[in-house]
Amino acid sequence: MASPSTLPADSVGSVDTQFLDLPASLPLDCGRELRAVRVAYETYGTLSPERDNAILVCHALSGDAHAAGLSGTAPAASTRDGFAAERRDGAAGKALGWWDGMIGPGKAFDTDHYFVISTNLLGGCRGTTGPSSINPDTGRAYGSDFPVVTVADMVRCERAFLDELGIERLAAVAGGSLGGMQALQWAVMYPEQVDSIVVIASTHALHTQGVAWNAIAREAITRDPAWQGGDYYGTGRAPSPAWGWPGWSGTSPTCRRPRSASGSAAGCSPPTTCGTRSGCPSSRSRATSTTRPTRSCGASTPTPICGCPGR
Structure with a gap:
């Protein structure tokens, strides 16, 4: 892994993933509640005194909270950003964040001006509560008993997490694929709490x-x-x-x-x-729609061919 002395000037530097436990249970669209929810996250840049320069970046299906900079712990290969990532990232190897090319001083999400936050989504199992987490009711891993979560549930978890950081409003929410769906959902659920959304290679509905x-x-x-x-x-x-x-x-x-x-x-x-x-x-x-219940077509349990567990 590259040493801090060899890091480029536009790097956010060495970053460690942090963890925050939500103080209250999280209600889900399926009718269940999750207790003792933990959220893995990283931040880059400095939050302004007015707390008005925060940007939330949301990862795709297999990502994690390590979006930029160098981590002392190499993330899983599935979180790497794009084809030929190993060759492109050179000596930094897997320790480089999945969106390092976008987050940092002078980059698209300029950490000289913005406070960028990246979380592992609910159910993601990269530090945030998911099927591999211990169910407080049984003392064993949730496994297949982990409830089906929706994009709305993911956003609801992110909102509760930001409340704990004291951030009421976001300058932007950005993401690609499933991350873009979260950005869209933010605009639906909390339109007065986000200034703009950046939706990349994503959709509001699945063909x-x-x-x-x-x-x-x-x-x-x-x-x-x-x-x-x-x-x-x-x-x-x-x-x-x-x-x-x-x-x-x-x-x-x-x-x-x-x-x-x-x-x-x-x-x-x-x-x-x-x-x-x-x-x-x-x-x-x-x-x-704000009135229809949401269901993910990627449900983890066997369902009819339409893929909707709530049909």
Whole structure:
């Protein structure tokens, strides 16, 4: 790992992930509550005396709180930022944050002017409470008993976390993919508490082909002979090396299906003018309405092909 003396001038330097325990239970869209929620986070830059220069960056599905600078603990390979990350990052290796190219002095999220906050999302298992965390009611890892969380739940957790930091309003919320969905959700749930959102490679609703891909992925996981209902902890068994490979046989027809024809897939009618799909609640995001309950099409439990556990 590069030493602090060799860090470029636009680096935020060495950063350690911190942890904050929420003082109150977190209500979820599914009707359950999570107690003893811990949030992993990092901050870069300085919060202004008025507390009005905070930017929240939200990671994609497999990310973590380490968004910039160098960490003493190498994050998992799945959190790396983009193709050829190892070659691009050189001597810094895996210790470099996943959005280091965007966060720092003089960069897009300029830490000379802004206080940038990155958290691990709820359920992310990279320090924030998730399925690998200990359930305070049982003393064992949640495993498959961890509740289904929605994008709205993730944002609700972020709002509770920021309350503990004393930050009432954000200058911006930014993110790509699932992080972009969180940014959209912030604008829906807390429009008076965020000045702007930056949404990258994301969407307010999942196209039916995306719903089909998620259904195939779940099928591949649950066909693993070592599936055990998803309860791996304490069994001495883990997903097999070729887990669920037969399930991926469904990818060929899905990939070859033209976008124009996929509107009828998964029991959905073509998109309406509002951007949602009538007849399939799983294809609608909370970001399209403040009155509809949100469900993630990437639910971790086996569901009908539409992928909506709340159908």
